[in-house]
Amino acid sequence: MRADAEKNRSQILTVARDVVAEHGVDASMRDIARRAGVGLATLLRHFPTREALFEALLCTHLDALTQRAAELERSTSADEALLSWFRKLVEFTQSSRGVVAMMAAAHTNPDSALYASCAAVHSAGARLLLRAQGEGTARVDMNGDDLFALITALGWAADQPSFAPRADHLVHLITSAILTSRSGDDGKKGMT
CATH class of the missing domain: 1.10.357.10 (Tetracycline Repressor, domain 2)
Incomplete structure (x- = not known):
């Protein structure tokens, strides 16, 4: 995996951990992407569902x-x-x-x-x-x-x-x- 892709994946997981702690497993994928500073398409490339x-x-x-x-x-x-x-x-x-x-x-x-x-x-x-x-x-x-x-x-x-x-x-x-x-x-x- 390219360094920037790995960085994005790591950032998404870090942010997702915080969002899930706040909102549970019903947390919004769009909110996670926005908070991670990536587009929804980037999030879905790493985690399709x-x-x-x-x-x-x-x-x-x-x-x-x-x-x-x-x-x-x-x-x-x-x-x-x-x-x-x-x-x-x-x-x-x-x-x-x-x-x-x-x-x-x-x-x-x-x-x-x-x-x-x-x-x-x-x-x-x-x-x-x-x-x-x-x-x-x-x-x-x-x-x-x-x-x-x-x-x-x-x-x-x-x-x-x-x-x-x-x-x-x-x-x-x-x-x-x-x-x-x-x-x-x-x-x-x-x-x-």
Whole structure:
């Protein structure tokens, strides 16, 4: 890809991330192009559909979350790794309205462009959960599917105006239920 084309693509993705954070997945393609300082035709050359643009955005985030899980797995205790990763994934779902539905649909659809990234995130979470279960710090009656479902449920709840103010409390409740070694305010550490 030419340097100017790569610069345009990068600028579009940067702006799209901000616009999606403000307006969710229904953000206007024209608004994204205008804010990125490119024409709509340029945006459509890089991302021919709204789905292609959002898939590129989501894949970038999901791949970073998968990498973060690997880093946490090597650097911290099993319960702290799971808790930290869980919070990061929930924060991501809260920062981009509408992303949860896309993730939930893609994670079982091999034809989706998001499938590989969603499957990798799912697998990373399952590994962290298994490690915590192996150390006796996470409940043993759940699996990676349950963990992914809880994250998507929390993301959905945070998308609803009536539940959004309680998002931190809901994260605390869920993480306290997952991690057997947590009690009191421990599950709230680091949530903003």
